[in-house]
Amino acid sequence: MKWIGALLLAGLLLLPPLFAGDFYINLASQILIAAIFALSLNLLVGFGGMTSLGHASYLGVAAYISALLTSRYGFGHAAAAIISISGTVAMAACFGVIALRATGLGFLMITLALSQVLWGLAYRMSNVTNGDNGITGLTRPAPFDLSLDNPVSFYWFALIVATTAFAMMTIFVSSAFGASLKGVRDQPRRMAALGFNPWLIRWITFVYAGFWGGVSGLLFVYYHKYIHPTSLSLTSSAEALLGVIAGGSGTLGGPVVGAALVLLLKNYASAYIERWNMLLGLVFLFIVLVMPTGIVPGFSKLSAALRKDTR
Protein backbone atom coordinates (compact mmCIF):
# COMPACT_ATOMS: atom_id res chain seq x y z
CA MET A 1 0.00 0.00 0.00
CA LYS A 2 2.78 2.34 0.99
CA TRP A 3 4.77 1.40 -2.13
CA ILE A 4 1.87 2.15 -4.43
CA GLY A 5 1.52 5.53 -2.79
CA ALA A 6 5.23 6.25 -3.17
CA LEU A 7 5.16 5.24 -6.84
CA LEU A 8 2.14 7.41 -7.51
CA LEU A 9 3.80 10.35 -5.80
CA ALA A 10 7.04 9.85 -7.73
CA GLY A 11 5.05 9.68 -10.96
CA LEU A 12 3.22 12.86 -10.06
CA LEU A 13 6.47 14.68 -9.39
CA LEU A 14 8.52 13.33 -12.30
CA LEU A 15 5.94 13.36 -15.07
CA PRO A 16 4.97 17.04 -15.44
CA PRO A 17 8.10 18.07 -17.35
CA LEU A 18 7.58 15.26 -19.86
CA PHE A 19 4.20 16.21 -21.19
CA ALA A 20 2.70 19.26 -19.47
CA GLY A 21 2.81 22.74 -20.95
CA ASP A 22 4.89 25.57 -19.56
CA PHE A 23 1.98 27.00 -17.60
CA TYR A 24 1.52 23.83 -15.59
CA ILE A 25 5.24 23.29 -15.09
CA ASN A 26 5.54 26.80 -13.68
CA LEU A 27 2.55 26.17 -11.46
CA ALA A 28 4.20 22.98 -10.21
CA SER A 29 7.41 24.90 -9.42
CA GLN A 30 5.43 27.44 -7.44
CA ILE A 31 3.71 24.65 -5.53
CA LEU A 32 7.09 23.17 -4.62
CA ILE A 33 8.28 26.54 -3.30
CA ALA A 34 5.09 27.06 -1.30
CA ALA A 35 5.42 23.51 0.02
CA ILE A 36 8.92 24.12 1.41
CA PHE A 37 7.66 27.31 3.03
CA ALA A 38 4.63 25.59 4.57
CA LEU A 39 6.73 22.64 5.76
CA SER A 40 9.11 24.97 7.56
CA LEU A 41 6.19 26.77 9.22
CA ASN A 42 4.75 23.40 10.18
CA LEU A 43 7.86 22.63 12.24
CA LEU A 44 6.77 25.49 14.49
CA VAL A 45 3.00 25.18 14.32
CA GLY A 46 2.51 21.44 14.13
CA PHE A 47 5.48 19.90 15.88
CA GLY A 48 6.44 22.71 18.23
CA GLY A 49 3.01 24.06 19.14
CA MET A 50 4.24 27.58 18.38
CA THR A 51 1.78 29.33 16.09
CA SER A 52 3.73 31.98 14.24
CA LEU A 53 2.01 34.69 12.21
CA GLY A 54 5.27 36.13 11.03
CA HIS A 55 6.83 33.39 8.98
CA ALA A 56 6.84 35.52 5.83
CA SER A 57 9.72 37.45 7.43
CA TYR A 58 12.17 34.67 6.59
CA LEU A 59 10.96 34.19 3.06
CA GLY A 60 10.92 37.93 2.43
CA VAL A 61 14.22 38.80 4.07
CA ALA A 62 16.14 36.02 2.30
CA ALA A 63 14.60 37.10 -1.00
CA TYR A 64 15.35 40.78 -0.40
CA ILE A 65 18.96 40.18 0.65
CA SER A 66 19.64 38.04 -2.40
CA ALA A 67 17.88 40.50 -4.70
CA LEU A 68 19.79 43.48 -3.33
CA LEU A 69 23.18 41.79 -3.38
CA THR A 70 22.88 40.50 -6.94
CA SER A 71 21.19 43.50 -8.50
CA ARG A 72 22.83 46.38 -6.71
CA TYR A 73 26.16 45.27 -5.34
CA GLY A 74 27.21 42.94 -8.14
CA PHE A 75 27.53 39.80 -6.03
CA GLY A 76 27.47 36.39 -7.73
CA HIS A 77 24.52 34.14 -7.02
CA ALA A 78 26.50 31.64 -4.93
CA ALA A 79 27.91 34.29 -2.59
CA ALA A 80 24.55 36.10 -2.42
CA ALA A 81 22.76 32.86 -1.56
CA ILE A 82 25.19 32.04 1.25
CA ILE A 83 25.01 35.57 2.69
CA SER A 84 21.25 35.76 2.46
CA ILE A 85 20.71 32.38 4.12
CA SER A 86 23.18 33.20 6.90
CA GLY A 87 21.54 36.60 7.36
CA THR A 88 18.11 35.03 7.56
CA VAL A 89 19.28 32.43 10.07
CA ALA A 90 20.90 35.12 12.18
CA MET A 91 17.67 37.11 12.11
CA ALA A 92 15.68 34.02 13.07
CA ALA A 93 18.07 33.50 15.98
CA CYS A 94 17.42 37.07 17.24
CA PHE A 95 13.67 36.93 16.62
CA GLY A 96 13.57 33.56 18.37
CA VAL A 97 15.16 35.02 21.48
CA ILE A 98 12.54 37.77 21.54
CA ALA A 99 9.45 35.81 20.57
CA LEU A 100 10.17 32.78 22.75
CA ARG A 101 9.99 34.87 25.89
CA ALA A 102 6.29 34.19 25.45
CA THR A 103 4.27 31.15 24.49
CA GLY A 104 0.84 30.69 22.96
CA LEU A 105 -0.98 33.86 21.97
CA GLY A 106 1.83 36.07 23.23
CA PHE A 107 4.21 34.31 20.85
CA LEU A 108 1.76 34.76 18.02
CA MET A 109 1.39 38.48 18.70
CA ILE A 110 5.13 39.08 18.96
CA THR A 111 5.90 37.23 15.74
CA LEU A 112 3.13 39.19 14.04
CA ALA A 113 4.42 42.52 15.36
CA LEU A 114 8.00 41.76 14.33
CA SER A 115 7.02 40.75 10.82
CA GLN A 116 4.76 43.79 10.41
CA VAL A 117 7.72 45.95 11.33
CA LEU A 118 9.80 44.33 8.58
CA TRP A 119 6.93 44.79 6.13
CA GLY A 120 6.77 48.47 7.09
CA LEU A 121 10.51 48.80 6.59
CA ALA A 122 10.33 47.24 3.14
CA TYR A 123 7.65 49.74 2.19
CA ARG A 124 9.14 52.85 3.73
CA MET A 125 12.90 52.47 3.26
CA SER A 126 12.41 53.09 -0.41
CA ASN A 127 16.01 54.14 -1.10
CA VAL A 128 17.11 50.62 -0.16
CA THR A 129 14.17 48.40 -1.03
CA ASN A 130 12.64 50.52 -3.78
CA GLY A 131 9.42 50.64 -1.77
CA ASP A 132 6.18 49.82 -3.47
CA ASN A 133 7.86 49.35 -6.84
CA GLY A 134 9.73 46.30 -5.64
CA ILE A 135 13.04 45.17 -7.05
CA THR A 136 12.88 44.14 -10.68
CA GLY A 137 15.28 42.90 -13.31
CA LEU A 138 16.69 40.03 -11.26
CA THR A 139 18.26 36.94 -12.76
CA ARG A 140 18.17 33.24 -11.99
CA PRO A 141 21.38 31.52 -10.96
CA ALA A 142 23.11 28.99 -13.22
CA PRO A 143 24.52 26.26 -10.97
CA PHE A 144 27.24 24.21 -12.76
CA ASP A 145 26.67 26.34 -15.85
CA LEU A 146 23.16 24.95 -16.26
CA SER A 147 20.75 27.75 -17.06
CA LEU A 148 17.53 27.71 -15.03
CA ASP A 149 15.77 30.11 -17.33
CA ASN A 150 13.41 27.67 -18.96
CA PRO A 151 10.51 26.29 -16.92
CA VAL A 152 11.57 22.65 -17.11
CA SER A 153 15.07 23.14 -15.78
CA PHE A 154 13.76 25.39 -13.02
CA TYR A 155 11.25 22.70 -12.11
CA TRP A 156 14.01 20.12 -11.71
CA PHE A 157 16.00 22.54 -9.60
CA ALA A 158 13.01 23.28 -7.37
CA LEU A 159 12.20 19.56 -7.15
CA ILE A 160 15.71 18.71 -5.99
CA VAL A 161 15.64 21.45 -3.34
CA ALA A 162 12.12 20.54 -2.23
CA THR A 163 12.95 16.82 -1.94
CA THR A 164 16.04 17.64 0.09
CA ALA A 165 14.02 19.98 2.30
CA PHE A 166 11.30 17.38 2.81
CA ALA A 167 13.87 14.70 3.68
CA MET A 168 15.79 16.96 6.06
CA MET A 169 12.65 18.09 7.85
CA THR A 170 11.39 14.49 8.08
CA ILE A 171 14.67 13.45 9.65
CA PHE A 172 14.45 16.44 11.99
CA VAL A 173 11.03 15.57 13.36
CA SER A 174 11.57 11.81 13.53
CA SER A 175 14.92 12.13 15.30
CA ALA A 176 15.35 11.99 19.05
CA PHE A 177 15.36 15.78 18.99
CA GLY A 178 12.03 15.76 17.16
CA ALA A 179 10.61 13.52 19.87
CA SER A 180 11.75 15.95 22.54
CA LEU A 181 10.20 18.79 20.52
CA LYS A 182 6.84 17.01 20.51
CA GLY A 183 7.30 16.37 24.21
CA VAL A 184 7.84 20.07 24.84
CA ARG A 185 4.76 20.87 22.76
CA ASP A 186 2.52 18.58 24.78
CA GLN A 187 4.02 18.65 28.28
CA PRO A 188 6.56 21.45 28.71
CA ARG A 189 6.66 21.19 32.50
CA ARG A 190 7.16 17.45 32.57
CA MET A 191 9.91 17.76 29.97
CA ALA A 192 11.61 20.39 32.08
CA ALA A 193 11.32 18.13 35.10
CA LEU A 194 12.99 15.36 33.08
CA GLY A 195 15.99 17.60 32.53
CA PHE A 196 15.25 18.90 29.04
CA ASN A 197 15.53 22.59 28.31
CA PRO A 198 12.21 23.50 26.64
CA TRP A 199 13.35 26.98 25.72
CA LEU A 200 16.47 25.72 23.91
CA ILE A 201 14.52 23.02 22.08
CA ARG A 202 11.99 25.60 20.90
CA TRP A 203 14.70 28.05 19.92
CA ILE A 204 16.64 25.51 17.84
CA THR A 205 13.42 24.57 16.05
CA PHE A 206 12.63 28.25 15.48
CA VAL A 207 16.03 28.86 13.89
CA TYR A 208 15.81 25.68 11.80
CA ALA A 209 12.38 26.71 10.54
CA GLY A 210 13.82 30.14 9.74
CA PHE A 211 16.55 28.46 7.71
CA TRP A 212 14.09 26.56 5.50
CA GLY A 213 11.89 29.63 5.28
CA GLY A 214 14.95 31.42 3.91
CA VAL A 215 15.60 28.64 1.41
CA SER A 216 12.04 28.92 0.12
CA GLY A 217 12.58 32.68 -0.11
CA LEU A 218 15.61 32.19 -2.34
CA LEU A 219 13.66 29.88 -4.64
CA PHE A 220 10.81 32.38 -4.59
CA VAL A 221 12.96 35.26 -5.76
CA TYR A 222 14.72 33.07 -8.35
CA TYR A 223 11.38 31.98 -9.72
CA HIS A 224 9.71 35.39 -9.89
CA LYS A 225 12.88 37.40 -10.62
CA TYR A 226 11.06 40.11 -8.68
CA ILE A 227 10.39 40.94 -5.04
CA HIS A 228 7.78 43.22 -3.54
CA PRO A 229 6.87 44.13 0.08
CA THR A 230 3.68 42.02 -0.16
CA SER A 231 5.90 38.96 0.22
CA LEU A 232 6.58 40.16 3.76
CA SER A 233 2.97 41.01 4.52
CA LEU A 234 0.58 39.42 6.93
CA THR A 235 -1.31 38.00 3.94
CA SER A 236 1.76 36.05 2.93
CA SER A 237 2.25 34.62 6.44
CA ALA A 238 -1.46 33.88 6.65
CA GLU A 239 -1.51 32.01 3.33
CA ALA A 240 1.25 29.72 4.57
CA LEU A 241 -0.49 29.18 7.88
CA LEU A 242 -3.73 28.42 6.07
CA GLY A 243 -1.87 25.84 3.98
CA VAL A 244 -0.48 24.18 7.09
CA ILE A 245 -3.81 24.08 8.89
CA ALA A 246 -5.89 23.14 5.86
CA GLY A 247 -3.54 20.27 5.06
CA GLY A 248 -3.15 19.16 8.64
CA SER A 249 -0.61 20.62 11.04
CA GLY A 250 1.74 18.18 12.69
CA THR A 251 1.71 15.79 9.74
CA LEU A 252 4.46 15.63 7.15
CA GLY A 253 2.30 15.43 4.05
CA GLY A 254 -0.37 17.86 5.22
CA PRO A 255 1.42 21.16 4.62
CA VAL A 256 2.42 20.05 1.12
CA VAL A 257 -1.17 19.24 0.22
CA GLY A 258 -2.43 22.39 1.93
CA ALA A 259 0.11 24.67 0.28
CA ALA A 260 -0.71 23.18 -3.12
CA LEU A 261 -4.42 23.75 -2.56
CA VAL A 262 -3.97 27.34 -1.43
CA LEU A 263 -1.74 28.09 -4.40
CA LEU A 264 -4.08 26.46 -6.91
CA LEU A 265 -7.05 28.25 -5.41
CA LYS A 266 -5.21 31.54 -5.57
CA ASN A 267 -4.21 30.98 -9.19
CA TYR A 268 -7.60 29.86 -10.43
CA ALA A 269 -9.52 32.38 -8.35
CA SER A 270 -7.44 35.27 -9.59
CA ALA A 271 -8.56 34.46 -13.14
CA TYR A 272 -12.17 35.18 -12.16
CA ILE A 273 -12.04 37.64 -9.28
CA GLU A 274 -9.96 40.73 -8.94
CA ARG A 275 -8.96 40.32 -5.36
CA TRP A 276 -7.85 37.28 -3.47
CA ASN A 277 -7.99 38.49 0.14
CA MET A 278 -11.76 38.16 0.51
CA LEU A 279 -11.66 34.55 -0.63
CA LEU A 280 -8.65 33.85 1.57
CA GLY A 281 -10.61 35.12 4.58
CA LEU A 282 -13.66 33.04 3.68
CA VAL A 283 -11.53 29.91 3.24
CA PHE A 284 -10.00 30.58 6.65
CA LEU A 285 -13.44 30.71 8.26
CA PHE A 286 -14.51 27.58 6.39
CA ILE A 287 -11.45 25.51 7.28
CA VAL A 288 -11.44 26.47 10.95
CA LEU A 289 -15.18 25.94 11.40
CA VAL A 290 -15.67 22.85 9.24
CA MET A 291 -12.46 20.84 9.28
CA PRO A 292 -10.21 22.09 12.05
CA THR A 293 -7.85 19.10 11.93
CA GLY A 294 -7.12 19.45 8.23
CA ILE A 295 -7.44 17.38 5.11
CA VAL A 296 -4.69 14.80 5.56
CA PRO A 297 -5.65 13.66 9.08
CA GLY A 298 -9.26 13.59 7.90
CA PHE A 299 -8.40 11.27 5.04
CA SER A 300 -6.22 9.01 7.16
CA LYS A 301 -9.08 8.67 9.60
CA LEU A 302 -11.38 7.83 6.73
CA SER A 303 -9.03 5.25 5.22
CA ALA A 304 -8.42 3.67 8.64
CA ALA A 305 -12.16 3.36 9.09
CA LEU A 306 -12.52 1.80 5.63
CA ARG A 307 -9.76 -0.72 6.34
CA LYS A 308 -11.48 -1.73 9.53
CA ASP A 309 -14.69 -2.35 7.59
CA THR A 310 -13.10 -4.57 4.98
CA ARG A 311 -11.34 -6.68 7.57
Add this chain to the structure above:
Amino acid sequence: MQFWIIQGLNSLSLGGLLFLLSSGFSLIFGLMRLANLTHGAFFMLGTYFAAVAMRSYDGLNIWVTALGAGIIVAALGGLFERLVLTRLKANPLGQVLVTLGMSFIISDACLMLWGGDSIPVPTPQNLQAPTRLFGFVFPTYRLVLVGCAVVAAVALYILLERTRLGAMIRAGVDDRQMARAVGIPVSNLFTIVFCLGAGIAGAGGVLGGPILSAYPGLDADMLPLALIVVILGGIGSLLGAFIGSFIIGFIYTFGTALFPELAYIILFLPMIFVIAFRPQGLFGRIIT
Protein backbone atom coordinates in the same frame (compact mmCIF):
# COMPACT_ATOMS: atom_id res chain seq x y z
CA MET B 1 11.65 74.71 20.94
CA GLN B 2 8.70 75.16 18.61
CA PHE B 3 9.54 71.79 17.02
CA TRP B 4 9.64 69.92 20.33
CA ILE B 5 6.38 71.37 21.59
CA ILE B 6 4.48 70.77 18.36
CA GLN B 7 5.84 67.25 18.03
CA GLY B 8 5.11 66.67 21.69
CA LEU B 9 1.48 67.57 21.08
CA ASN B 10 1.35 65.35 18.02
CA SER B 11 2.71 62.53 20.16
CA LEU B 12 0.02 63.11 22.73
CA SER B 13 -2.73 63.06 20.13
CA LEU B 14 -1.36 59.91 18.49
CA GLY B 15 -1.12 58.38 21.95
CA GLY B 16 -4.75 59.25 22.58
CA LEU B 17 -5.74 57.64 19.31
CA LEU B 18 -3.72 54.54 20.12
CA PHE B 19 -5.46 54.27 23.46
CA LEU B 20 -8.87 54.29 21.76
CA LEU B 21 -7.56 51.50 19.53
CA SER B 22 -5.73 49.36 22.05
CA SER B 23 -7.93 49.63 25.14
CA GLY B 24 -10.60 47.52 23.44
CA PHE B 25 -8.01 45.02 22.25
CA SER B 26 -6.62 44.76 25.76
CA LEU B 27 -10.06 44.42 27.32
CA ILE B 28 -11.01 41.62 24.93
CA PHE B 29 -7.74 39.82 25.49
CA GLY B 30 -8.00 40.16 29.26
CA LEU B 31 -11.40 38.55 29.51
CA MET B 32 -11.55 36.22 26.54
CA ARG B 33 -7.88 35.28 26.11
CA LEU B 34 -8.39 36.10 22.46
CA ALA B 35 -5.97 38.06 20.30
CA ASN B 36 -8.55 39.86 18.22
CA LEU B 37 -6.79 40.41 14.91
CA THR B 38 -9.94 42.02 13.49
CA HIS B 39 -9.32 45.03 15.69
CA GLY B 40 -7.46 47.04 13.05
CA ALA B 41 -10.28 46.33 10.61
CA PHE B 42 -12.89 47.54 13.13
CA PHE B 43 -10.94 50.76 13.48
CA MET B 44 -10.75 51.13 9.71
CA LEU B 45 -14.49 50.54 9.35
CA GLY B 46 -15.04 53.46 11.70
CA THR B 47 -12.80 55.71 9.62
CA TYR B 48 -14.52 54.77 6.35
CA PHE B 49 -17.89 55.27 8.00
CA ALA B 50 -16.84 58.80 8.99
CA ALA B 51 -15.43 59.53 5.54
CA VAL B 52 -18.63 58.47 3.80
CA ALA B 53 -21.10 59.93 6.30
CA MET B 54 -19.40 63.27 6.85
CA ARG B 55 -18.76 63.86 3.17
CA SER B 56 -22.28 63.05 2.07
CA TYR B 57 -23.99 65.02 4.86
CA ASP B 58 -22.14 68.29 5.09
CA GLY B 59 -21.63 69.57 8.61
CA LEU B 60 -22.52 66.29 10.29
CA ASN B 61 -21.37 66.42 13.89
CA ILE B 62 -18.29 64.27 14.49
CA TRP B 63 -19.51 63.16 17.92
CA VAL B 64 -22.75 61.89 16.45
CA THR B 65 -20.78 60.14 13.72
CA ALA B 66 -18.47 58.54 16.28
CA LEU B 67 -21.44 57.34 18.31
CA GLY B 68 -23.13 55.95 15.22
CA ALA B 69 -19.99 54.19 14.01
CA GLY B 70 -19.39 52.84 17.50
CA ILE B 71 -22.86 51.32 17.63
CA ILE B 72 -22.68 49.86 14.13
CA VAL B 73 -19.23 48.35 14.61
CA ALA B 74 -20.20 47.06 18.06
CA ALA B 75 -23.24 45.37 16.53
CA LEU B 76 -21.09 43.83 13.83
CA GLY B 77 -18.62 42.63 16.44
CA GLY B 78 -21.42 41.18 18.53
CA LEU B 79 -22.78 39.25 15.55
CA PHE B 80 -19.32 37.90 14.78
CA GLU B 81 -18.79 36.87 18.39
CA ARG B 82 -22.17 35.15 18.67
CA LEU B 83 -22.17 33.46 15.30
CA VAL B 84 -18.55 32.44 14.93
CA LEU B 85 -16.38 32.83 18.01
CA THR B 86 -18.72 31.04 20.42
CA ARG B 87 -18.55 27.95 18.23
CA LEU B 88 -14.81 27.80 18.78
CA LYS B 89 -14.73 28.03 22.56
CA ALA B 90 -12.49 25.00 22.94
CA ASN B 91 -10.12 26.10 20.18
CA PRO B 92 -8.23 29.32 21.04
CA LEU B 93 -5.98 29.03 17.98
CA GLY B 94 -9.03 28.62 15.76
CA GLN B 95 -10.50 31.78 17.27
CA VAL B 96 -7.42 33.80 16.35
CA LEU B 97 -7.48 32.40 12.84
CA VAL B 98 -11.11 33.32 12.24
CA THR B 99 -10.47 36.86 13.49
CA LEU B 100 -7.63 37.00 10.98
CA GLY B 101 -9.92 35.68 8.23
CA MET B 102 -12.55 38.23 9.21
CA SER B 103 -10.03 41.06 9.00
CA PHE B 104 -9.15 40.02 5.44
CA ILE B 105 -12.83 39.95 4.52
CA ILE B 106 -13.52 43.39 6.00
CA SER B 107 -10.49 45.07 4.47
CA ASP B 108 -11.21 43.59 1.06
CA ALA B 109 -14.85 44.64 1.31
CA CYS B 110 -13.76 48.21 2.10
CA LEU B 111 -11.45 48.19 -0.90
CA MET B 112 -14.26 46.91 -3.07
CA LEU B 113 -16.79 49.46 -1.82
CA TRP B 114 -14.69 52.58 -1.59
CA GLY B 115 -11.80 51.99 -3.97
CA GLY B 116 -8.08 52.30 -3.56
CA ASP B 117 -7.74 56.06 -3.12
CA SER B 118 -7.50 57.60 0.29
CA ILE B 119 -10.58 59.56 1.35
CA PRO B 120 -9.93 62.48 3.69
CA VAL B 121 -12.24 62.99 6.66
CA PRO B 122 -13.04 66.68 7.22
CA THR B 123 -12.03 68.26 10.50
CA PRO B 124 -15.13 69.57 12.31
CA GLN B 125 -15.63 73.25 11.48
CA ASN B 126 -15.76 74.55 15.04
CA LEU B 127 -12.45 72.83 15.79
CA GLN B 128 -10.59 74.03 12.72
CA ALA B 129 -9.34 77.29 14.21
CA PRO B 130 -5.96 76.88 15.93
CA THR B 131 -5.64 77.36 19.66
CA ARG B 132 -3.07 79.73 21.14
CA LEU B 133 -1.42 78.62 24.36
CA PHE B 134 1.65 80.21 25.97
CA GLY B 135 2.49 81.92 22.70
CA PHE B 136 2.38 78.70 20.67
CA VAL B 137 -0.19 77.78 18.07
CA PHE B 138 -1.78 74.36 18.36
CA PRO B 139 -4.24 72.59 16.07
CA THR B 140 -7.34 72.46 18.24
CA TYR B 141 -8.55 69.09 17.00
CA ARG B 142 -5.46 67.32 18.24
CA LEU B 143 -5.91 68.79 21.70
CA VAL B 144 -9.51 67.63 21.69
CA LEU B 145 -8.40 64.15 20.72
CA VAL B 146 -6.16 63.91 23.79
CA GLY B 147 -9.15 64.97 25.86
CA CYS B 148 -11.26 62.23 24.25
CA ALA B 149 -8.72 59.58 25.20
CA VAL B 150 -8.62 60.80 28.79
CA VAL B 151 -12.42 60.83 28.98
CA ALA B 152 -12.55 57.32 27.50
CA ALA B 153 -9.94 56.12 29.97
CA VAL B 154 -11.80 57.56 32.94
CA ALA B 155 -15.10 56.15 31.69
CA LEU B 156 -13.60 52.70 31.22
CA TYR B 157 -11.98 52.90 34.64
CA ILE B 158 -15.30 53.75 36.27
CA LEU B 159 -17.04 51.02 34.29
CA LEU B 160 -14.55 48.39 35.34
CA GLU B 161 -13.90 49.42 38.92
CA ARG B 162 -17.10 51.04 40.10
CA THR B 163 -20.01 49.21 38.51
CA ARG B 164 -21.62 45.83 38.92
CA LEU B 165 -20.85 44.93 35.30
CA GLY B 166 -17.22 45.88 35.87
CA ALA B 167 -17.04 43.70 38.94
CA MET B 168 -18.39 40.77 36.95
CA ILE B 169 -15.86 41.39 34.18
CA ARG B 170 -13.02 41.52 36.68
CA ALA B 171 -14.23 38.29 38.23
CA GLY B 172 -14.26 36.69 34.78
CA VAL B 173 -10.73 37.92 34.10
CA ASP B 174 -9.42 36.56 37.39
CA ASP B 175 -11.02 33.14 37.38
CA ARG B 176 -13.46 32.26 34.68
CA GLN B 177 -14.60 28.94 36.15
CA MET B 178 -15.11 30.30 39.62
CA ALA B 179 -17.09 33.22 38.18
CA ARG B 180 -19.34 30.75 36.34
CA ALA B 181 -19.75 28.75 39.51
CA VAL B 182 -21.08 31.73 41.44
CA GLY B 183 -23.61 32.46 38.71
CA ILE B 184 -21.97 35.14 36.58
CA PRO B 185 -23.07 34.68 32.95
CA VAL B 186 -19.56 34.65 31.55
CA SER B 187 -20.49 33.89 27.96
CA ASN B 188 -22.84 36.90 27.88
CA LEU B 189 -20.01 38.97 29.32
CA PHE B 190 -17.86 37.80 26.43
CA THR B 191 -20.36 39.22 23.96
CA ILE B 192 -20.69 42.48 25.89
CA VAL B 193 -16.95 42.97 26.15
CA PHE B 194 -16.39 42.07 22.51
CA CYS B 195 -19.07 44.59 21.46
CA LEU B 196 -17.58 47.21 23.75
CA GLY B 197 -14.05 46.68 22.47
CA ALA B 198 -15.19 46.71 18.84
CA GLY B 199 -17.33 49.79 19.46
CA ILE B 200 -14.47 51.77 21.01
CA ALA B 201 -12.29 50.83 18.05
CA GLY B 202 -15.00 51.95 15.61
CA ALA B 203 -15.53 55.26 17.40
CA GLY B 204 -11.76 55.69 17.63
CA GLY B 205 -11.59 55.19 13.88
CA VAL B 206 -14.01 58.09 13.37
CA LEU B 207 -12.08 60.38 15.71
CA GLY B 208 -8.78 59.42 14.07
CA GLY B 209 -10.22 60.11 10.63
CA PRO B 210 -9.34 63.84 10.36
CA ILE B 211 -5.71 63.01 11.16
CA LEU B 212 -5.24 59.74 9.30
CA SER B 213 -7.95 59.79 6.58
CA ALA B 214 -9.46 56.55 5.31
CA TYR B 215 -7.28 54.45 3.02
CA PRO B 216 -6.91 50.75 2.24
CA GLY B 217 -4.23 49.25 4.45
CA LEU B 218 -5.14 51.44 7.42
CA ASP B 219 -6.03 48.25 9.31
CA ALA B 220 -2.64 46.71 8.60
CA ASP B 221 -0.98 49.93 9.78
CA MET B 222 -2.96 50.16 13.00
CA LEU B 223 -2.98 46.51 14.09
CA PRO B 224 0.77 46.25 14.78
CA LEU B 225 0.61 49.52 16.73
CA ALA B 226 -2.13 48.04 18.90
CA LEU B 227 -0.11 44.87 19.37
CA ILE B 228 3.01 46.78 20.33
CA VAL B 229 1.07 48.95 22.78
CA VAL B 230 -0.51 46.04 24.59
CA ILE B 231 2.64 43.92 24.62
CA LEU B 232 4.47 46.92 26.08
CA GLY B 233 1.82 47.92 28.60
CA GLY B 234 0.81 44.45 29.63
CA ILE B 235 -1.91 42.42 28.00
CA GLY B 236 -5.28 42.92 29.63
CA SER B 237 -4.29 45.95 31.69
CA LEU B 238 -6.16 49.21 31.13
CA LEU B 239 -3.46 51.30 32.80
CA GLY B 240 -0.86 49.49 30.73
CA ALA B 241 -2.75 50.29 27.53
CA PHE B 242 -2.99 53.95 28.58
CA ILE B 243 0.69 54.42 29.45
CA GLY B 244 1.81 52.20 26.56
CA SER B 245 -0.22 54.24 24.07
CA PHE B 246 1.46 57.48 25.04
CA ILE B 247 4.93 55.91 25.11
CA ILE B 248 4.41 54.53 21.62
CA GLY B 249 2.81 57.79 20.51
CA PHE B 250 5.93 59.71 21.56
CA ILE B 251 8.38 57.21 20.13
CA TYR B 252 6.58 56.97 16.83
CA THR B 253 6.12 60.71 16.36
CA PHE B 254 9.64 61.70 17.33
CA GLY B 255 11.09 58.72 15.51
CA THR B 256 9.31 59.70 12.30
CA ALA B 257 10.33 63.33 12.66
CA LEU B 258 13.98 62.78 13.55
CA PHE B 259 14.89 59.50 11.83
CA PRO B 260 12.17 58.93 9.24
CA GLU B 261 13.79 55.85 7.75
CA LEU B 262 14.35 54.11 11.05
CA ALA B 263 11.03 55.01 12.69
CA TYR B 264 9.75 51.50 12.30
CA ILE B 265 12.77 49.97 13.97
CA ILE B 266 12.79 52.48 16.81
CA LEU B 267 9.13 51.68 17.33
CA PHE B 268 9.77 48.17 18.44
CA LEU B 269 12.86 48.74 20.55
CA PRO B 270 10.85 49.47 23.74
CA MET B 271 8.84 46.33 23.08
CA ILE B 272 12.01 44.26 22.93
CA PHE B 273 13.30 45.79 26.14
CA VAL B 274 10.10 45.10 27.95
CA ILE B 275 9.88 41.54 26.67
CA ALA B 276 13.48 40.92 27.67
CA PHE B 277 13.20 42.21 31.21
CA ARG B 278 9.52 42.01 32.03
CA PRO B 279 7.76 39.57 29.70
CA GLN B 280 4.32 40.22 31.16
CA GLY B 281 4.55 43.90 30.14
CA LEU B 282 4.89 47.02 32.25
CA PHE B 283 1.60 46.68 34.11
CA GLY B 284 0.59 43.15 33.20
CA ARG B 285 0.09 40.25 35.47
CA ILE B 286 1.38 36.79 34.68
CA ILE B 287 -1.48 34.89 33.10
CA THR B 288 -1.73 31.37 34.38
